[in-house]
Amino acid sequence: MSAGVAAPILEVRGVGKVYGSVIALSGVSTSVGAGEVLCVLGxxxxxxxxxLKILAGVHPHSSGELLLDGRPEHFTGPRQALDAGIATVYQDLAIVALMPVWRNFFLGAELSAGFGPFSRLRVAEMRAITLEELGRMGIDLRDVDQPIGTLSGGERQSVAIARAIYFGARVVILDEPTSALGVKQAGVVLRYVAQARDHGLGVVFVTHNPHHAYPVGDRFLVLNRGASLGEFDKDGIKIDELTRLMAGGAELDSLARELERG
Amino acid sequence: MTALTTPSEAPGAASAPADERLARTHPLVRLLRRPEMGALVAALAIFVYFSVATSAFLSPAGAATWLYSASLFGIMAVAVAMLMIGGEFDLSAGAMTGTTGLLVGAFTTQWGMNLWLAMLLALLIALSVGAFNGFLVVRTGIPSFIVTLGTFFILQGLNLAGTKLVTGQVAIQGMTLVPGFDAGKVIFGSTIPVAGVNLKVSVFWWLGITAVASWILLRTRYGNWIFAIGGQLQSAVQTGVPVKRTRIGLFMGTAAAGWLVGMLSLFDVATVQATTGIGQEFIYIICAVVGGCLLTGGYGSAIGAALGALIYGMILQGIVFAQWDNNWLKAFLGGMLLLAVLVNLSVRRQAGVRA
Known part of the structure; x- marks a missing residue:
């Protein structure tokens, strides 16, 4: 299961973030390498x-350091992280509901021919690539021209993941990809996570559901109140221990007892 | 890892339900769903109606009149539609057609400036006002409706007060005496006979602008960005679209269109009233909406906006030819707008967009 000790692509050491007077995160260290799934739970x-925002370049970190391929890096925006091969699939998926699937797929990275103001989109090519890449993920769309808003939640999620993988991502960050999905749809998305890992991508899977994280994860970073409760290998922790840890352990036990009595 | 994802069922699981639940769309249905289709049907109906009901409507002189009217509204409506697809409004667009004409008039007739230099200067001023609108909206997040309402009143005030101050009247006249006016008239004010109809050159500008705008919207990266910015700004930001640059550019686009229309009317009649364009900003928006643009952004077409303007031009002149009370125009326009908004609403519902 574990992909061995690949050199980490993305690593943070004692990283922290302060918003005004609020300490949102402090002293968190973790890393993700190729073919590895890191689950961030909390x-x-x-x-x-x-x-997630620090890793994706949305907000720069205020303390600690971020290493890309072992070199210190300070992202100033999402574009910079994207160019470094770190793609993020946000909870809202960063899609535009009214736009066709293929336009969404290539949004911000459109293929064009010609130069300067006279460059035009390579429409046929983009349609074909979209169809092919989605087919590879097992989504068989009849029409890539339909607005992406007409797809089901799971399909939209898959388009977003397929897009991240296609655009040369080395690390894919997934923000709560399963939280809004039904059991079956969530299963489909977890399969894509495994697929991405098998393609040699590093995956950061952010979730509050240990039942979704455990089957696909190699390592688990548990956060609580802005600090790390520890990072565990899959061999080192069982799913019920993970659940206990996330929910504050003892608190959950007492809650369980209380509910049983009632 | 294998608990939830048995390889045998996963690929089918994603595609099978989609095929069952989505009815196959007929090509004709898909054509009807295009944003400009409603406007096309309405335009045809109005055309047929006035052609039958009045004798003047189809006459060469009549057709030239409503096409000229539609062309000036059309150029503005197309630029306003692009801005609306990008999710913004420009209420200063109407007054801008007056400002640019008045500037050129004042520069040349009052201060003897070279005509072409005056036109270039007016264009630069228009572009800076557009950039100012855009910059304020992008920088502060104040709704463009408010920002451009401000610029609208500023321009309206400057147009009137400035004209009075410089000329002592409320209009600029005597443009025909300006050196180079005849050359300018060839580009902006001439008439070109086509199949017996003496078409104003503005009609060709209108067609050209519509074609260029359609090209930009559907076949360039900027077009993709405009739809994305208007449809879901946050998504555009997250995918790395140069959001600020694109939005400011759209405001500069409506300002430039205002300049073009300013020049077209200036060279057509050789005088500019200080009140030119005032009250027309909503007509541009209505033309765009009738042409299929969503008021909330992210959807619409340039051809639709051009058709919206065609409808407006035909009704405007058709009512005159039919010798009805002119005030019916407003009632008709309001009805068209409501109808268009209702049709557009169903578009959003179909695409599963939350209101």
């Missing part, structure tokens, strides 16, 4: 989103 407000 309850609401644990600092998952903040860590």
């Amino acid at each position: 309850d609401n407000g644990a600092g998952k989103s903040t860590l």
Whole structure:
């Protein structure tokens, strides 16, 4: 299961983020390498989103360091992270519902021919690539011209993941990809996570659901109130321990007892 | 890892339900779903109606009149439609057609500036006002409706007060005496006979602008960005679209269109009223909406906006030819707008967009 000790592509050491007087994250260290799935777990407000934003280049970190291929890096915007091969699939998927699937697929990275103001989109090529890449993920769209808003939640998620993989991502960050999905759809998305890993990508899977994280994860970083509760290999932790840890352990136990009695 | 994802069922699982649940769309249905289709049907109906009901409508002189009217509104409506697809409004667009004409008039007739230099200067001023609108909207996040309402009143005030100050009247006259006016008239004010109809050159500008705008919207990266910015700004930002640059560019586009229309009317009649263009900003928006643009952005077409303007031009002149009370125009326009908004609403519903 574990992909061995690949050199990490993306690594953070003691990273932290302060918004005004709020310490959203402090002293978190972790890394992700090729063919590896790092799960970032935590309850609401644990600092998952903040860590994600630092990795994705949305907000620069305020302390600690971020290493890309072992070299210190300070992202100033999402475009810079994208160019470095770090693609993020946001919870809202960064799609535009009214636009056709293929236009969404290539948004911000459109293929064009000609130069300067006279360059034009290579429409046929983009349609074909979209169809092919989605087919590779097992989505058989009849018409890549339909607005992406007409697809189901799972399909949209898959388009977003396929897009991230196609654009040469080395690391894909998935923000709560399964939270809004039904059981079957979530299963489909988890399969894509495994596929991405098998293609040699590093995957950062941010979720609050240990049942989704455990089957695909190699390592688990558990956050609570902006700090790390530790990072565990799959061999080193069982799913119920993971769940306990996330929910604050003892608190969950007492809740369980209380509910049983009632 | 294998618990949830048995390889045998996964690929089929994603595609099978989609095939069952989505009815196959007929090519004709897909054609009807294009944003400009409603406007095309309405334009044909109005054309047939006035052609039958009045004798003047189809006459060469009549056709030239409503086409000229539609062309001036059309150029503005197309630029305004592009901006609306990008999710913004420009209420200063109407007054801009007056400002640019008045500037050229004042520069040349009052201060003896070279005509071409005056036109270039007016264009630069228009572009800076557009850039100012865009910059304020992008920088502060204040709705463009408010920002451009401000610029609209500023321009309206400057047009009137400035004209009075410089000429002592409320119009600029005597443009025909300016050196180079005849050359300018060839480009902006001439008439070109086509099949017995003496078409104003503005009609060709209108067709050209519509073609260029369609090309930009559908076949260039900028077009993709405009749709994305208007449809879901946050997504455009996240995918690395140069959002600020594109939005400011759109405001400069409506300002430039205002300049073009300013020049077209200036060279057509050789005088400019200080009130030119005022009150027309909403007509451009209505033309764009009738042509299939969503008021909320992210959807629409340049051809649709051009058709919206054609409808407006035909009704405007058709009512005159039919010798009805002119005020019916407003009632008709309001009805068209409501109808168009209702049709557009169903478009959003179909695409599963939350209102």
